[in-house]
Amino acid sequence: MGFILLLFILTPIVEIAVFIQVGGLIGLWPTLGLVVATAVAGTALLRRQGLATMRSARESLARGEFPVNEIFDGACLLASGLLLLTPGFITDFLGALFLAPMFRAAIRGPLLRWLMSRTTLRTSGAGPGRGSTPGPGSTIDAEFHEIRPADQPDDARNKDRNGRAGSLDPPDERG
Numbered sequence: 001m002g003f004i005l006l007l008f009i010l011t012p013i014v015e016i017a018v019f020i021q022v023g024g025l026i027g028l029w030p031t032l033g034l035v036v037a038t039a040v041a042g043t044a045l046l047r048r049q050g051l052a053t054m055r056s057a058r059e060s061l062a063r064g065e066f067p068v069n070e071i072f073d074g075a076c077l078l079a080s081g082l083l084l085l086t087p088g089f090i091t092d093f094l095g096a097l098f099l100a101p102m103f104r105a106a107i108r109g110p111l112l113r114w115l116m117s118r119t120t121l122r123t124s125g126a127g128p129g130r131g132s133t134p135g136p137g138s139t140i141d142a143e144f145h146e147i148r149p150a151d152q153p154d155d156a157r158n159k160d161r162n163g164r165a166g167s168l169d170p171p172d173e174r175g
Contacts, residue, residue: 015088022089038092042084045099050077069108076104 023031057070076098083095097103 011086011088011091015086015090018089035087035089035092038089038096039084039087042080042092042095042099046077046081046084049099049101050074053077068112072108072112073101073104 019031022034026034053070053073057067057074060067060070080095080098083091083098086095
């Protein structure tokens, strides 16, 4: 929590210092114009990349894949939008970095590995000694075997909604 507080205090101070330096070099109005131009250009790029990311996520879901990359890109684009809307040259630079697909690809792997190393999968349930459902922190030791459609009996109880045998869909209750 201390890091975020420090970031909220230092960011405006550093941005004001950079505004003063840039304003001294190119003047007040060109400096303000540059800030507005970066916000407008960044917003347009953000919109285009955001729509492309949504389209890619829909395609991944249609293929039955979980859209991990698209979710990561969406989070980066959200951060980019927040940074680009914050007035300042340093935040605009960082926002532009998150807009760059090559930058996102470069940080995706290390960041996801770091996040996965900090994540613990836990089950919820009744807990030890209170039934058959595992409790938080329980370990499940099990064996499995793959059930292929060809190995299944061809009867009415074991057909999917399209009449194909071997599905594990629940029987249709409508009759």
